[in-house]
Amino acid sequence: MTYDITPSGNLHVGIIMDGNGRWATQRGHPRLKGHSQGAETVKEIVEAAPNLGITHLTLFAFSTENWKRSEREVSGLMALFRRYITSQAERLITENVRVRFIGGQNHMEPRVLELMGWLEKETRDNGGLNLTVAINYGGRDEVARAVQKIVAKCQTGELSSAAITEKTISNHLDTAELPDPDLLIRTGGEMRLSNFLAWQNVYAELSFDDRLWPDFTRKDLAAALERFRGRDRRFGAVAAE
Numbered sequence: 001m002t003y004d005i006t007p008s009g010n011l012h013v014g015i016i017m018d019g020n021g022r023w024a025t026q027r028g029h030p031r032l033k034g035h036s037q038g039a040e041t042v043k044e045i046v047e048a049a050p051n052l053g054i055t056h057l058t059l060f061a062f063s064t065e066n067w068k069r070s071e072r073e074v075s076g077l078m079a080l081f082r083r084y085i086t087s088q089a090e091r092l093i094t095e096n097v098r099v100r101f102i103g104g105q106n107h108m109e110p111r112v113l114e115l116m117g118w119l120e121k122e123t124r125d126n127g128g129l130n131l132t133v134a135i136n137y138g139g140r141d142e143v144a145r146a147v148q149k150i151v152a153k154c155q156t157g158e159l160s161s162a163a164i165t166e167k168t169i170s171n172h173l174d175t176a177e178l179p180d181p182d183l184l185i186r187t188g189g190e191m192r193l194s195n196f197l198a199w200q201n202v203y204a205e206l207s208f209d210d211r212l213w214p215d216f217t218r219k220d221l222a223a224a225l226e227r228f229r230g231r232d233r234r235f236g237a238v239a240a241e
């Protein structure tokens with residue numbers, strides 16, 4: 001038996017964009033300068049992704065744990081997300097990118113949510129790169145919200161608890177429309193998943209890069225994909241004979 005390197009026929013890459021703060025501190029800049037430089041890397045990677053065969057790109061931009069950062073850093077990040085959406089919308093639309101946002105809505109500024117909803121709507125019919133940005137996202141929070149939706153359906157009789165399968169859970173996650181990630185890249189040298197796509201990443205290949213996110217380039221992405229293509233993905237089965 002042989003297995004394709006990407007069973008869904010898509011190529012879904014998730015990225016934990018770590019190292020913005022260190023990048024700025026090393027240069028004597030405030031942390032927010034690292035985030036704005038990180039947004040420049042986002043632009044480069046989004047542009048490069050389709051040419052590298054990536055069909056789905058999911059970026060971890062703000063976690064449910066990131067609210068613990070200083071008020072200054074949090075509001076600076078929210079302003080950066082607003083700026084990214086307003087300045088990049090036209091380009092994303094013309095480049096046929098479909099944008100989705102995943103994560104919870106609580107604590108989020110209404111004006112950020114409004115822009116996120118607007119860009120999702122504007123790009124809904126685009127058939128190119130599927131770009132998903134995780135904001136106010138935590139994998140466990142996402143599973144808890146999915147359970148709430150499932151329980152509500154059981155209470156109204158729309159769903160029977162005995163009929164709940166893995167697929168039912170996948171279908172109630174924020175990522176219901178997306179295939180599972182094939183490759184997870186984390187920059188910044190740490191080797192952990194930090195609550196990113198906890199349910200979906202179970203068979204993702206992992207790639208840890210010491211480079212800080214603002215220094216990450218399309219070449220680094222291409223190199224990670226090259227290593228990924230050499231991996232033997234068995235999904236729990238034995239190697240092909």
Ligand code: FPP
Nearest residue numbers: 017018019020021022035038039042061084
């Ligand atoms: C982690 O680095 C990075 C973040 C919490 C924010 C990620 C945000 C961006 C890359 C900005 C733009 C994003 C979009 C989608 C426009 P860190 O601050 O934890 O770095 P450190 O570990 O060096 O402190």
